[in-house]
Amino acid sequence: MKAIVYKEYGSPEVLHLAEIAKPAPKATEVLIRNYAASVNFGDLMARNFRAVSPSQFNMLFLFWLIGKISFGLNRPKNPILGSAFSGEVEAVGSAVTRYKPGDPVFGYLGESMGAYAEYFCLPENGVMAIKPANMTHEEAAVVPYGAIMALNLLRKAQLQPGQKVLINGASGGIGSAAVQIAKHYGAEVTGVCGTPRKEFVQSLGADHIIDYTVEDFSKNGETYDLIFDILGKITFARAKNSLKPNGILLYASFKMKQLVQMLWTSRAGSGKRVICSIAPGSLEDLNSIKELVEAGKIKGIVDRCYPMEQAAEAHRYVEEGRYKGNVVITMLTR
Ligand SMILES: NC(=O)c1ccc[n+]([C@@H]2O[C@H](COP(=O)([O-])OP(=O)(O)OC[C@H]3O[C@@H](n4cnc5c(N)ncnc54)[C@H](OP(=O)(O)O)[C@@H]3O)[C@@H](O)[C@H]2O)c1
Numbered sequence: 001m002k003a004i005v006y007k008e009y010g011s012p013e014v015l016h017l018a019e020i021a022k023p024a025p026k027a028t029e030v031l032i033r034n035y036a037a038s039v040n041f042g043d044l045m046a047r048n049f050r051a052v053s054p055s056q057f058n059m060l061f062l063f064w065l066i067g068k069i070s071f072g073l074n075r076p077k078n079p080i081l082g083s084a085f086s087g088e089v090e091a092v093g094s095a096v097t098r099y100k101p102g103d104p105v106f107g108y109l110g111e112s113m114g115a116y117a118e119y120f121c122l123p124e125n126g127v128m129a130i131k132p133a134n135m136t137h138e139e140a141a142v143v144p145y146g147a148i149m150a151l152n153l154l155r156k157a158q159l160q161p162g163q164k165v166l167i168n169g170a171s172g173g174i175g176s177a178a179v180q181i182a183k184h185y186g187a188e189v190t191g192v193c194g195t196p197r198k199e200f201v202q203s204l205g206a207d208h209i210i211d212y213t214v215e216d217f218s219k220n221g222e223t224y225d226l227i228f229d230i231l232g233k234i235t236f237a238r239a240k241n242s243l244k245p246n247g248i249l250l251y252a253s254f255k256m257k258q259l260v261q262m263l264w265t266s267r268a269g270s271g272k273r274v275i276c277s278i279a280p281g282s283l284e285d286l287n288s289i290k291e292l293v294e295a296g297k298i299k300g301i302v303d304r305c306y307p308m309e310q311a312a313e314a315h316r317y318v319e320e321g322r323y324k325g326n327v328v329i330t331m332l333t334r
Pocket of ligand 1: 040041146149168170171172174194195196212251252253277278280321
């Protein structure tokens, strides 16, 4: 079988198409014949993790350290990237009851990755579900990562219909799903993104768009019940101006300072608060997302598809910031 492998950290050119052994499922595993994998923030980060310093890393130092150990200090330990996929069950282990060959499935492999491959195995109780029938495999592959993160994190803010929400980073993997989910919850949504992706964020259903290159939302006088900051770009001190009296600043990316602010602001029981949270990437969340997709509440928006042979080009396209929506690598099995 073919897989896109990388044996050293670096620029997109480290990605190569290679022939590797096709895996066989263990008793409780499912063998996936993969059709499509999305290119996400985590793939780009892991591809060049050696060059990522703790200050460039948007998360706690501890997570950077864990990343160094799990991805590999000088060379990648796991040669295959890719965390979100859509494909078909090719074969099942002897004890598998949930799936059968031929089932169309989509899912999320998390930090263990491995979806840039024609075939891979995962446990039948892994983060995988029957693919929504109203999506192509390419569309289904771009949904799991951002949507399960966004849903899980937004739930922690207990969003209510009619509330005003600002999503800082609305055009990315998590933010583009957050816009759609917040709209589904009945919120009035403002999406913050760069100039090239304003129309894309509008197409997701955002009520208002702010281009962060021309306007600082913390200075325009508007206030929100929730500010969801995907990259941890705004400080609590600045966000306070834009929060309503009991407003929440929700961080998807945070360091120790934001954690301390969370503890500090939660002590009062009321007032403006900080929430920092980690989404586990769970099967429960994927099943909720599947329902939202089937109800037409979440779309998987594909900008470009690249065949496996052009994986480096796909990464370059994302890295250069030219994308409007999600980028997909399609497998030769498609
Ligand atoms: N808490 C959790 O459980 C969890 C889980 C997964 C990931 N994460 C974190 O989430 C982050 C990745 O999110 P993602 O996959 O959505 O990333 P992404 O796809 O790269 O999107 C990043 C977004 O941030 C925007 N952005 C860039 N500079 C900005 C600025 N100065 N002000 C406002 N917005 C700006 C981008 O807008 P333009 O592209 O339009 O410029 C884009 O919308 C990482 O930091 C990761 O550690 C957290």
